[in-house]
Amino acid sequence: MTEEETLFCVNHPNVETRLRCNRCGNPICPKCAIRTPVGFRCPQCVKTQQAVFYTASTVDYIIAAVVSLALSLPAYLVITRLGWFIFFLAPAAGIGIAEVVRRLTRRRRGRWIWLVVAASIVLTALPFMLFAFVPLLFLPASGSPDQAGTFFVSLLFQVGYAVLYLVLVVGAAIARLR
């Protein structure tokens, strides 16, 4: 076997190449080669590898969603009312939720578990955030400009806290799960 041996890509029989998949040894052209942390691999090997790597089942996804919904509701209600403690408590809550999910799914890996958890946490907070805007509907009828000003400030705080909470919780949870 010489360096100059001509190989043809297994997926593109007309394309000459000198690359081989470092797992199965099949010749692959640069278009097919996928750069992985351990070197170039063919698409087939990468797919097999991922199937082994991501072992979570549908049940795991359901567990992840239910756990995140159940835990993020009390977390949201308590933490968004505690002022600046939000900076410590929200990331802690995110890590806590992620850890419970990981434990209950027995640390099986799911490619989209982090997304399910993040979506569940956001979904829990969303109704409360929208609810904060409800008084807006009654404002024109009842309000003096002063009241309107006070209302807008409190709305800004409520929504601001909710967004800050979400960023911190979801960020921490994703960091744990990915």
Ligand SMILES: [Zn+2]
């Ligand atoms: Zn291969």
Ligand SMILES: [Zn+2]
């Ligand atoms: Zn190819």
